[in-house]
Amino acid sequence: MKASAVFWLPKAGTSADEYEDACAADPDRGYFAIADGASESSFARQWAELLVQQFVRAPAHRRRRWVSWLRPLQQQWLDQVGSRPLPWYAEMKLKQGAFAAFLGLVIRTGLCFPRMLWRAVAVGDSCLFHLGSGNLRTTFPLTRSAEFGTSPWLVGSRSPPEHMLDREKLRVRGGCCKPGDRFYLMTDALACWFLREYEADRKPWEAIDRFLDGPDAEKAFADWISDLRDKGQMRNDDVTLLVVQV
Amino acid sequence: MPYSAEISRRNPTCFLFLIDQSGSMDDPFGAESGKKKCDGVADAINRLIQTLILRCAKGEGIRDYFHIGVIGYGDQVGPAFGGPLAGRTLVPIGEVANNPLRVEDRTRTVEDGAGGLVEETIKFPVWFEPRADGHTPMVAALTLAERILADFISQFRASFPPIVLNLTDGEPTDGDPEPAAVAIRDLATNDGNVLLFNLHISSQRAALIQFPDSDAGLPDESARRLFRMSSILPASFLAVAREKKFNVTEASRGFVFNADLISVIQFLDVGTRVDRNLR
Numbered sequence: 001m002k003a004s005a006v007f008w009l010p011k012a013g014t015s016a017d018e019y020e021d022a023c024a025a026d027p028d029r030g031y032f033a034i035a036d037g038a039s040e041s042s043f044a045r046q047w048a049e050l051l052v053q054q055f056v057r058a059p060a061h062r063r064r065r066w067v068s069w070l071r072p073l074q075q076q077w078l079d080q081v082g083s084r085p086l087p088w089y090a091e092m093k094l095k096q097g098a099f100a101a102f103l104g105l106v107i108r109t110g111l112c113f114p115r116m117l118w119r120a121v122a123v124g125d126s127c128l129f130h131l132g133s134g135n136l137r138t139t140f141p142l143t144r145s146a147e148f149g150t151s152p153w154l155v156g157s158r159s160p161p162e163h164m165l166d167r168e169k170l171r172v173r174g175g176c177c178k179p180g181d182r183f184y185l186m187t188d189a190l191a192c193w194f195l196r197e198y199e200a201d202r203k204p205w206e207a208i209d210r211f212l213d214g215p216d217a218e219k220a221f222a223d224w225i226s227d228l229r230d231k232g233q234m235r236n237d238d239v240t241l242l243v244v245q246v
Numbered sequence: 247m248p249y250s251a252e253i254s255r256r257n258p259t260c261f262l263f264l265i266d267q268s269g270s271m272d273d274p275f276g277a278e279s280g281k282k283k284c285d286g287v288a289d290a291i292n293r294l295i296q297t298l299i300l301r302c303a304k305g306e307g308i309r310d311y312f313h314i315g316v317i318g319y320g321d322q323v324g325p326a327f328g329g330p331l332a333g334r335t336l337v338p339i340g341e342v343a344n345n346p347l348r349v350e351d352r353t354r355t356v357e358d359g360a361g362g363l364v365e366e367t368i369k370f371p372v373w374f375e376p377r378a379d380g381h382t383p384m385v386a387a388l389t390l391a392e393r394i395l396a397d398f399i400s401q402f403r404a405s406f407p408p409i410v411l412n413l414t415d416g417e418p419t420d421g422d423p424e425p426a427a428v429a430i431r432d433l434a435t436n437d438g439n440v441l442l443f444n445l446h447i448s449s450q451r452a453a454l455i456q457f458p459d460s461d462a463g464l465p466d467e468s469a470r471r472l473f474r475m476s477s478i479l480p481a482s483f484l485a486v487a488r489e490k491k492f493n494v495t496e497a498s499r500g501f502v503f504n505a506d507l508i509s510v511i512q513f514l515d516v517g518t519r520v521d522r523n524l525r
Contacts, residue, residue, distance in 0.1 A: 013254055040521060042305050086306055088369050089343050092296075093303040236252060 004182075004245040005212060007221040012229055012236050021187050021240040022048035022100075024056040030107035031056040034240050036126050036187040038099040038154055042090065043081040047098035047157045050077055055104040061119045063165060063172055070161040077157040097158030101126045103141075103185055107177065107246065116246065118183070119174035123164060124152040127191035131205050132181040136198060141171040145195040148188055183244040184208065189237035193228060212243060248438030249480040251406040253311050253523045259406040260313040260336055260398050261298070261518055263291055264387045265374075266414035266447075267320030272378035273415075273449045275507050283415055283447050286507045288376035291316065294514045295373055299343045301521060308340035311524055315394060316373070319387035321380030328375050335394045346371035384418035388426035395433050395440055407438045411517050413510065415447040417468050427475035441477045443500030443517045445510060452504040456512070457487055459497035469503050476501035479516075486519040 010019035020037035022045065033055035037044025050073050060069035082094055101124025108117050120128050122141040125148055130138040142148065153169040164170050177183075184205060186194065197204035211220035221241070228234040253259050271284035295314060302311045315336040318326035325335050329347030350370045358364040395408050410430060433440040446469065448454075455463060457479065461470040476499040479487065487494045490512065502513045 013252075013256055039304075040301060040524065042303055081305075087344070088349060088371065089296075089299050089303040089308065090306050092369070093300050096300070 005217065005241075005243045007218065007239075007241045007243075009222050009225050009239045011238055012226065019238050020045040020048060021238045022052045023240050023242050024052035025242060025244075026056040027244075029056075031059050031104075032107075032183075032185060032242055032244055033059075033102070033104040034126050034185045034187060034242050035103070035155075036101040036124065036238065036240070038101075039238075041096065041098045042093040043077070043157075044098040044100060046080055047077050047155075048100040048102075050080075051100060051102050051155065052104075055102075059104055059106050059121075061104060061106045061121045061172070063121075063170060066121075066165060066170060067161040070155070070164070074157050074161070095158070097156045099154035099156050100124070101152055101188065102155050103128060105183060105185060105244065107183075107244070115176050115178050117174065118177050119172070122171045122173075123155045123169055125188040125191065127186055127188070127194070129184040129186075129191075129194060129205070130175070130177065130181065131184070132177060136205070137181075138173070138175060139195065139198075140173045142191065142195070145192050145199055148192040148195075152188070177246050179246055181246040183246070185242040185244070187238065187240045189235045190225075190239050190241060193234045208241070208243065249406065249482060251404060251435070251437035251523065253406050253520055255310050257405050258311055258313055258338070258402060259520065259523075260315065260395070260408040262315045262317065262336065262391055262394060262408060262410045264317050264319065264384075264391055264410060264412040264414075265291065265326060266382055266384070266416065267318040267326070267377045267379065268382040268416060268419075269320070269379055270415055270449070271320070271376075271447075276448060281507060282376070282378070283449070284376035284378040287413055287447070287510060288374055290507070290510050290514055291374050292370070292372050293511075294518065295342060296371055298518065299339055301524070302339050303343070308343045310338040310340050312339045313337060313398065314339055314342050317387055317390055317394075318377060319383050320377060323383050323386040323390060326375075326377075327373050329373070331373065336398055342373065346373050347375070348372050381419035382414065382416050383420040384412070384414060384423045385420045385426050388412070388423055388430060392426065392430050392433065395430065399433055399435055399440075403435055405435050405437065406520060406523055407435050407440050408433075409441045409443065409517060409520075411514065412442065412444045413447065413513075414444070414472075415449065422471075424471055424475055431477055438480070439477070441480070441500065441517075442475060443513070444472045444476045445502045445505050445513045446472055447510065448504040448506065454506065454509055455501075455503040456509060457492055457494050457498040457516075458501060458503075459495040459499070464503060472503070473499060473501050482522060483516060483519065487516050490516065492516070 035048035037048035
């Protein structure tokens with residue numbers, strides 16, 4: 001199993017150091033995660049980064065592990081960002097905490113070899129799309145493009161972790177997959193485009209697969225996203241795409 | 247589609263507050279409230295500026311998504327920031343954040359997490375002082391606002407249109423404000439016309455009317471005129487108003503009549519909600 005590729009691009013008009021998504025993968029163990037730091041919060045990139053790095057070290061893909069998994073990360077975030085004197089507004093903002101949408105995926109060889117089991121956990125509007133035998137098998141956690149745009153639930157760096165446990169907020173989903181399947185994990189702007197295309201009876205994964213298999217994939221990805229933004233087909237937002245080839 | 251421009255550092259928008267500082271603002275809000283109108287409005291504006299700053303705070307700095315101005319009208323008409331910003335009309339929000347007139351310590355009561363209440367000291371930056379003296383030269387204030395905004399628009403033609411929030415407790419004493427209001431609303435960026443929202447503050451207990459879609463229920467010509475002066479709420483503002491459980495329609499205007507202190511705060515909140523356009 002391998003994570004075939006990670007692509008990312010900051011919002012148009014901002015620099016790479018203002019990019020606030022994060023992505024991590026441990027293909028050997030089958031752990032993958034993306035997070036989308038909320039730009040209205042402060043130190044969101046650090047928070048997004050902590051979430052994905054910890055997930056690929058020790059994934060919390062079951063609801064009951066969530067609280068004990070999240071609490072030490074919240075402390076780490078505070079230790080990282082709260083240890084120096086800050087102006088009044090930065091201090092107030094720090095008290096509000098950072099927020100991020102989060103999506104983690106675990107793929108494991110099950111008893112039914114060569115089929116495998118996958119399990120995903122999500123808070124917010126970063127999405128996973130599972131493609132098998134040329135068909136879209138799962139879209140998770142959102143299933144329609146109309147669901148984007150409302151305020152998504154996010155993981156807060158200072159919110160009580162227990163508050164995330166509702167089934168509506170912390171979503172968990174699993175299924176089977178087989179060699180040759182692909183998982184596309186993406187943050188909201190790209191995910192919204194993907195679902196809109198799918199709703200129009202198109203196959204949005206083909207656009208991705210084209211540059212994935214072509215030369216200089218990173219540049220092709222950046223050009224493709226810029227083009228979608230210019231045409232008004234995609235909101236100008238940080239974009240992250242993680243493609244997992246089973 | 248208008249009112250969809252991104253608000254970014256390259257492409258900021260502005261909020262301009264016009265604050266009635268006439269003598270009657272020294273009276274209390276409504277019959278049962280002990281708080282003077284001028285004090286309540288100053289607190290609400292200072293608190294709102296703080297909220298806007300927090301929306302722009304990133305890490306250790308501030309992103310200049312907004313330019314902010316406060317114009318007072320009473321015995322004088324002009325910029326109303328105090329301290330280092332005195333005399334300035336529109337100021338980038340980073341500069342506002344770093345130059346309050348003073349930072350007060352205020353206390354508030356919060357839950358202690360164990361079933362009790364505890365007093366907590368919070369920082370309360372102040373940029374704008376209450377004032378109540380003289381008449382109500384609203385026409386002069388609107389005319390000054392038009393000049394300030396025309397200048398802003400000439401610098402930022404692609405910006406999300408500036409938003410003007412006018413808070414008053416009485417009738418203008420320097421003529422008919424309607425032509426000046428029209429002149430403001432006729433200003434436009436490539437993304438749409440300038441938005442003018444009006445709020446009328448009451449000294450009596452009277453029926454509160456928030457974001458009406460017609461002038462049918464308004465008691466007099468002065469109220470109907472403020473209604474006509476107010477912009478129709480664009481879709482994104484309507485969405486915010488609906489989220490806050492206001493009964494609004496496509497024709498609802500940025501207008502509140504007979505406001506008490508809570509509805510002043512709600513008006514300022516709905517009228518400045520452009521978060522979804524921030525980049």
